[in-house]
Amino acid sequence: MSYLVEIWLAVGLVALAAGAAGYIVVIRRAGFAAHALPMAAFPGAAAASLFGFPLWAGLAGVALSGAGLLALVQRTARRDAATALLLALLLAVGALCLSLSGHYAGSVYGLLFGQVFALGTEDLPVLGVIGLCVPVLLFLALRPLSLSALSPELMRVQGGRPFAMEVFFLAVLALAAGFAVPVTGALLVFSLMLGPGAAAARLCGSPLPGLALAMGLALGLAWAGLGLAFLTDWPVGFFTGVGAAAIYLLVRVKTG
Amino acid sequence: MLEFLQSGPVQSALLLSAAAALLCGALGLFTVLRGQAFAGHALADVSSAGGAGSLLFGISPLLGFLLFGVAGVAGLEILQPRRAAGRDEAAGILLGAGLGGTALLLHFCVTTHGAAGTAQAVMFGAMFSTPSDTALWSCLLAGGCLAVLALIARPLLLASLDEELARVAGVRLRALGLVFLLLLALGVTLAAMTVGAILATALLIGPAAAGLRLARGPLAAALLSMALGLAACWGGIVLAYESYGWIPGRTWPVSFFIVALLLLFYAAAGLRRRA
Amino acid sequence: MLSRLGLGAVLALAGQMAMAQPVLRAVGLESQYADVLAQIGGPYVKVSAIQSNPNTDPHEFEVTPSVAQIFQRADLVVENGLGYDGWAAEMLEGTHAKVLSAQKLLNLPDDTPNPHLWYRTDTMPAVAASAASFFEAKDPAHKAVYAANLKKFDTSLVPWKRALAQVKAKYAGAPIAVTEPVADYMLQEAGLKIMTPLSFELSIMNDTDPSPQDVAAEEALLRGRRVRVFAYNEQVTDPQTQSLLTLAKRHDVQVLPVYELMPASAAHYQDWMMQTTEALNQALAASAK
Known part of the structure; x- marks a missing residue:
């Protein structure tokens, strides 16, 4: 019984972080980055296995350098093009590390894609830190984050630094996703981000209710998906992915 | 060098990667101009779900990939708002729903077929040994896509650069956008099947982004983009061939070399433009 | 009654x-x-x-x-x-x-x-x-x-081990090709010589790009009929291994199906191993003609 409680709790924590991050992702139009940065878990894990350093160091190192690289390239180039190239680079470096290590690599792929029902008690502290810190950090930085997204010029006039905000946001996104993905899988994290975030951005005009609504929607979607998965024994990623699309379409129809 | 060219796997890789690079290079120009890089990547991922679908429904993999690609375009058309700003989130939501659907299809494959075999989406390339009939089909399809793209290139370029002007000039924006998305889906599907899903995205965006940095006119940018894609692919294949034995018993993947070359071109193009 | x-x-x-x-x-x-x-x-x-x-693409499979x-x-x-x-x-x-x-x-x-x-x-x-x-x-x-x-x-398990020993006695040192190292332990116990480069086997197993030289070497083994049997993973296939299978069939190289999980044709583990060993024996015998 305690086992089931753990899963509901863990998925709820991931949903809170994903919902909060998703709202900011949508208002900053960083959907592609939200898909690309979590892939850093793949080269991170592969490099850790090749060079023999601890897994957390590989995950954190590659996630942070990916975020830094993306922020730098975005300054001078088209954003989605820079993101696509970063994504290709991350996966290609992962493939290189796998090829050079010569081990059986099923575990590295497993690490990237994760298994929701495979989480154990020892994952809860990591997810707890992510689930609490990400919303709090984003809440504290909500004003500069939304201002720098809506009008970087205005922010610069006021003495703020939009580039610093971009680096900060991408680093939070990369670290949170990089550590959540090995536990729950990329699909779950990603599908909990964009759907609730986009719906909340359309329904709420101001940032604070938007952030709260996105977190609430993500939590509802995650738990509904989990419940349906228990009932049908189908994969939970199916329900969250399709459910996110349904929420988004519904809100689109309502708001016109 | 002669030995390199006489190797059967190398010949097949040179041919397939050329088809993928030329098609993706041309499509990529419009993709980058229209800001649809994420849509292109999402379509490649969704269409590779066709592997699982074709197994479940007992149809040929090529048909499965293409059907899922078209379904992806339909999904994007439904989800995508008219204004360009929301395209990013629509592509992301399509990707989430598509991967979720794949998870379900694979779940059915595994539970209903038991241990009877599963199709794998090809993440990294199989360009060194593709059966010759697939190679022929891919080249024909790539040629057909390029021809259609050449036909719509003019209005599409106008629509990509200035929607208002295009509308005034009587261009049917919605239909044109849909035809382009269909071509994009076909192109990335083809590339994903022959060179792998990772290289499909890299070849779509890398050469076009570098070409746009360097060239002055759109035609020059398109030609440059196709040439850069081709150069990266063939250079990568040469490097993969040369790297054999750098570390005994370990291979250097060709995907890595091609992506590295594309990034190098892109960075060099940025430096040149600034200089 | x-x-x-x-x-x-x-x-x-x-x-x-x-x-x-x-x-x-x-x-x-x-x-x-x-x-x-x-x-x-x-x-x-x-x-x-x-x-x-277990070899389903983990990208898309969930428990x-x-x-x-x-x-x-x-x-x-x-x-x-x-x-x-x-x-x-x-x-x-x-x-x-x-x-x-x-x-x-x-x-x-x-x-x-x-x-x-x-x-x-x-x-x-x-x-x-x-x-x-x-x-x-x-x-x-x-x-x-x-x-x-x-x-x-x-x-x-005794009949299986005996059958394997018989294969070894008769065919030790016979060259064979594989796609992945699935049945390598058994093939080695039967004294057969695996000609496929190990780096090729690892690339296929890990889903990364193989090197062109390895692919050429593998194709040459089949095309030149330099191996007597080609052990083929029936459960996990991709375009690359399928084209090798076509090549093997075209050049009349005997194909030995091997599996990641128990195939439906075997009721028990020992039946499966026995079937594979018999198939190996027959393939080696057929290739001797």
């Missing part, structure tokens, strides 16, 4: 089966381990196999809640190890189940490149013995049954 007797026998059998309530629950992550557990446990152990193909529930209730779980079923490790940590790893039973280091341990002749006897002593300790009432089943199982 005869049918009534038959009916009576069936009823009696059913009654006996109903009396033999399972007291323990065991899980084999791959169907071959589950099959061995069922043979040892008999009617007193309820055995489940996790029906996931479902029922798997978690099976693990929750299990007393014993047998895993292959070597990262082959690494997804289960974390899942099992919160449960009370005792975990037996084939890798640990065989004392293999973590960097052993080939995880397909069930094709070794010494794997299943070790797994069976450990499982039997676990069952005996947990359920002493049926100790004799478990011991007898273990003995029966070990005896049933």
Whole structure:
């Protein structure tokens, strides 16, 4: 019984972080980055296995350098093009590390894609830190984050630094996703981000209710998906992915 | 060098990667101009779900990939708002729903077929040994896509650069956008099947982004983009061939070399433009 | 009269089966381990196999809640190890189940490149013995049954080992080609010479790009008929291995199907191994002509 409680709790924590991050992702139009940065878990894990350093160091190192690289390239180039190239680079470096290590690599792929029902008690502290810190950090930085997204010029006039905000946001996104993905899988994290975030951005005009609504929607979607998965024994990623699309379409129809 | 060219796997890789690079290079120009890089990547991922679908429904993999690609375009058309700003989130939501659907299809494959075999989406390339009939089909399809793209290139370029002007000039924006998305889906599907899903995205965006940095006119940018894609692919294949034995018993993947070359071109193009 | 007797026998059998309530629950992550557990446990152990193909593209495969529930209730779980079923490790940590790893039973280091341990002749006897002593300790009432089943199982492997020794005696040193290292342990025990470059096998197994030289070497083996048998993984195929299969068939190289999980054609693990060994024997004999 305690086992089931753990899963509901863990998925709820991931949903809170994903919902909060998703709202900011949508208002900053960083959907592609939200898909690309979590892939850093793949080269991170592969490099850790090749060079023999601890897994957390590989995950954190590659996630942070990916975020830094993306922020730098975005300054001078088209954003989605820079993101696509970063994504290709991350996966290609992962493939290189796998090829050079010569081990059986099923575990590295497993690490990237994760298994929701495979989480154990020892994952809860990591997810707890992510689930609490990400919303709090984003809440504290909500004003500069939304201002720098809506009008970087205005922010610069006021003495703020939009580039610093971009680096900060991408680093939070990369670290949170990089550590959540090995536990729950990329699909779950990603599908909990964009759907609730986009719906909340359309329904709420101001940032604070938007952030709260996105977190609430993500939590509802995650738990509904989990419940349906228990009932049908189908994969939970199916329900969250399709459910996110349904929420988004519904809100689109309502708001016109 | 002669030995390199006489190797059967190398010949097949040179041919397939050329088809993928030329098609993706041309499509990529419009993709980058229209800001649809994420849509292109999402379509490649969704269409590779066709592997699982074709197994479940007992149809040929090529048909499965293409059907899922078209379904992806339909999904994007439904989800995508008219204004360009929301395209990013629509592509992301399509990707989430598509991967979720794949998870379900694979779940059915595994539970209903038991241990009877599963199709794998090809993440990294199989360009060194593709059966010759697939190679022929891919080249024909790539040629057909390029021809259609050449036909719509003019209005599409106008629509990509200035929607208002295009509308005034009587261009049917919605239909044109849909035809382009269909071509994009076909192109990335083809590339994903022959060179792998990772290289499909890299070849779509890398050469076009570098070409746009360097060239002055759109035609020059398109030609440059196709040439850069081709150069990266063939250079990568040469490097993969040369790297054999750098570390005994370990291979250097060709995907890595091609992506590295594309990034190098892109960075060099940025430096040149600034200089 | 005869049918009534038959009916009576069936009823009696059913009654006996109903009396033999399972007291323990065991899980084999791959169907071959589950099959061995069922043979040892008999009617007193309820055995489940996790029906996931471990080489399914993990990009798109998810474990479902029922798997978690099976693990929750299990007393014993047998895993292959070597990262082959690494997804289960974390899942099992919160449960009370005792975990037996084939890798640990065989004392293999973590960097052993080939995880397909069930094709070794010494794997299943070790797994069976450990499982039997676990069952005996947990359920002493049926100790004799478990011991007898273990003995029966070990005896049933003798024909396979004998057949493998016969292949070795006749064909030792014969060159063969493979796609992945799936059946390599068995092929090596049969004294055959694997001509495929190991780096090619690893690329196919790990889904990364192979080098052009390795592909050329592999194709040359088939095209020039320099190998007598081509062992082909029937369960995990991609365009690359399929084109090799076409090549092998076109050049009349004998094809030996090998599997990641127990194929439907085999009722038990030993039948499967026997089938493969016989197929290998026939393929080698046919290629000699």
